Amino acid sequence: MSGGARKPLVRALDVRKSFGETAVLRGVDLEVQRGEVLCIIGPSGSGKSTFLRCINQLETYQAGRIYIGDDLIGYRESGNRLLPLPSRQVVLQRRHIGMVFQQFNLFWHMTVLENIVEAPIRVLGQPLAQAREQAMRLLDRVGMTAKANAYPMKLSGGQQQRAAIARALAMNPELMLFDEPTSALDPETTGEVLAVISELASSGMTMIIVTHEMGFARQVADRVVLMEEGQIRHEAAPEQFFGDKAPARLKAFLSTIH
Numbered sequence: 001m002s003g004g005a006r007k008p009l010v011r012a013l014d015v016r017k018s019f020g021e022t023a024v025l026r027g028v029d030l031e032v033q034r035g036e037v038l039c040i041i042g043p044s045g046s047g048k049s050t051f052l053r054c055i056n057q058l059e060t061y062q063a064g065r066i067y068i069g070d071d072l073i074g075y076r077e078s079g080n081r082l083l084p085l086p087s088r089q090v091v092l093q094r095r096h097i098g099m100v101f102q103q104f105n106l107f108w109h110m111t112v113l114e115n116i117v118e119a120p121i122r123v124l125g126q127p128l129a130q131a132r133e134q135a136m137r138l139l140d141r142v143g144m145t146a147k148a149n150a151y152p153m154k155l156s157g158g159q160q161q162r163a164a165i166a167r168a169l170a171m172n173p174e175l176m177l178f179d180e181p182t183s184a185l186d187p188e189t190t191g192e193v194l195a196v197i198s199e200l201a202s203s204g205m206t207m208i209i210v211t212h213e214m215g216f217a218r219q220v221a222d223r224v225v226l227m228e229e230g231q232i233r234h235e236a237a238p239e240q241f242f243g244d245k246a247p248a249r250l251k252a253f254l255s256t257i258h
């Protein structure tokens with residue numbers, strides 16, 4: 001990490017979210033430094049997806065604060081109150097956050113290349129030639145050059161996910177969010193997707209990855225956190241997190257995964 005003041009890229013402070021009566025995020029506190037790779041693990045239903053979706057404004061949080069750099073996500077402060085931002089400002093804030101989903105979420109009626117150039121052209125106003133050139137570079141990076149003109153339904157899950165990663169990267173994000181990126185994949189294609197994510201991690205991209213792939217988390221993460229019942233309950237560097245001295249509760253959870 002370079003010198004100077006270490007200011008986190010992501011700061012979540014006491015973030016809370018309920019769906020109706022159900023409190024899903026119950027005071028999430030978390031910081032992610034620039035260039036850091038953070039893995040989140042935790043039981044199903046503990047709020048991991050909801051937390052990522054709040055960062056990316058696919059959901060709104062109801063209390064607390066999420067900052068990306070200096071931006072307060074989704075709101076402006078007025079005294080002690082949070083006032084929702086107009087959608088045009090939400091679009092600006094979301095521009096530099098890439099998200100990759102379990103189910104790939106490619107546009108089915110577009111080729112891989114069209115999927116990748118869509119947002120840079122529509123949101124950033126890039127000229128087509130520039131957007132295509134960048135898309136081809138990204139497809140090369142994820143090993144998908146040969147599939148540029150294929151439609152998603154002709155691709156394996158692993159290929160679709162690598163295309164989805166290229167699509168997210170095309171917005172030149174400063175933060176990448178991955179929500180169980182390999183849990184819908186066959187074991188044969190999981191490795192190729194994890195390899196792409198590892199390469200991205202070593203390139204210095206700031207990333208938050210929700211995953212159940214413990215070997216991968218151990219290898220790629222700078223820090224691992226356990227989320228339970230809408231809170232961050234434990235955090236440590238991977239050696240400690242997966243080590244012998246981890247708290248009993250964490251060990252019990254880890255033993256359910258393997």
Ligand SMILES: Nc1ncnc2c1ncn2[C@@H]1O[C@H](COP(=O)(O)OP(=O)(O)O)[C@@H](O)[C@H]1O
Nearest residue numbers: 019022024042043044045046047048049050051
């Ligand atoms: N849109 C929604 N409406 C109502 N409940 C939801 C919604 N999204 C998630 N939940 C609930 O919030 C809880 C946490 O879900 P989620 O964030 O998906 O957990 P995780 O990703 O850790 O499995 C679950 O109980 C889930 O049913």
Ligand SMILES: [Mg+2]
Nearest residue numbers: 048049050179
């Ligand atoms: Mg989830």
